[in-house]
Amino acid sequence: MSFWDIQAFTGHWVWWTLTVACVVWYSTITVYVAIRGVFDIRGMLRRLAGNSDAPHDPAAPSAE
């Protein structure tokens, strides 16, 4: 009985749909996040490097 066999999922279509949604959504989001995340990391490190000489924020935790 294959994954796409109509007989296999008619009785439990909710779980079949959820399983397909998980595989498709997770595959898509992994690729998308892998690409966009690189830009996020570069941006974060660039901003941190730029702020490294800035005066310390008095509200920062170490200044309690």
Next chain:
Amino acid sequence: MTHFSWALDGSIVGLYLVATMAAGIMVRKYVRRVDHFLIAGREMNVYLGIASLAATEFGVVTCMYTAQNGYDKGFAGATPGILMAVAMLVVGVTGFCVKPLRDAGVMTIPELFENRYGPRIRWLAGVVIVLGGLLNMGVFLRTGGEFLLLVCGLSPAGDASAGFFAAHTLEITMTVLLLAVAAYTILGGMLSVLVTDFLQFIVMSAGLIVVTVLILASSDIGWGKLVATVEARYGEGGFNPFVHPGMGWSYVLFNALLNFAVVLTWQTTIQRLLAAKDTRTGRKIYTGTSFFFVCRFLLPGLWGMAALAVLTPAMVGDNTLYAMPKFLALFVPPGIMGLLLAAMLAADMSTDSSYMLTWGSVIYNDILAPFRKGPWSDKKGLFWNRTIIALIGIFLLVYGLWYPLKGDLWTYLGVTGTIYLSSMSVLLVGCCYWKRANNWGAAAAILFGAIIPVAYLVLEQVWTVQVTDAAGQLVARSVVKDTIGPYYSGIATYVLAAAAMVVGSVLKPKTGPADAKGKA
């Protein structure tokens, strides 16, 4: 027997470990201040946040208990994941509690509580959070080590006749793994955690998806056999949690409360919100990650159901926690096995590093707060943060080696997490939305929120009776587990914590202007 190949799969795992360690250690140069170390200077954007949150909340231990749920409960075992996804989506869309929390600009939840409940409650909340969090995390190492050894075809019990290393393979593996994680976490803090989380998210996701597709596409297993096996073993209860004999409405309600509290107050989740560059970004991370929590339960759950379909009870043994790794050792082919192991190492390392940093941040920011007379320099703050993380690592090694886990893993995690989730969620809701909430109510909620789960955990271990099982053997049975059970105990904890907050707050007399803010 296993398909693990030391040459091929070992190389893949080695490559992954080298890449992760290098990335984690390289970013240490950007850490100049304590807020860089603990919350990445609040510079995290949406996609890095999604990767980090997903990687943090999926460890080997997650994979083990969700697969165990699949093995023991069928598709219905994915119910907690669905409940958590709903909670995450609702909170992300509405901004319930998380908006005022992020807007406050605090670094931990107890820090927010000080504004409403005073410094003593902040300190007490910090203690409860660390206690619950560390007890929860205490089982991560051993469980993760058991998975890795079983998949490699080695026994977690070790072989005492073959020398020290063979007898203590699990302990040595756990120690080396923890040292590696501690190294980059201590050096780079949240920055290292975020960058390694990103890499670990990609590797972990690839492994999860590939193995799941292999199972579904397999001619020996496939969707049809999974459904037929669950139907044969559990009937309708394998698909509907309300009719499963081991679940029912108490299981669903307890998990709904638990997951809602997790979304609101679990410090590792909240730390991503607090590290986000603004409130809108934090909420987008919540909504964007919400469906991941269905995948988090359902995909490993399918692995557990595949183990149910393929393995005989004799192959599984007494502990169903081991069913999934035993199945994978036989099912996953060489090459893919390396990807799977790298994925699970990634999952384990990302969780361990985030958890160590998170509980360390609460110890530093809230528990040590009364001992900091005047401002500390960043150098001193970074030194103490790094020291605390190292001490947490030592605690995990010791606790992870001797605590004997009884019952199913998800329930243990739920009960230990409830120690703080029940009271902290009540305190947070009161702090954000109820003007009469004060320190009397907060103290009462913390007390009742901690007493019930701690008493349950202790009694489960010590209050046992000897009964004769079906095979005529004398076995020890836990009285509280059989009569009350973890779900009713958990529900009672949430209800009593909320009631204690209301009663305590109402009982406190209004004596002056200071009480308008509920402070001591």
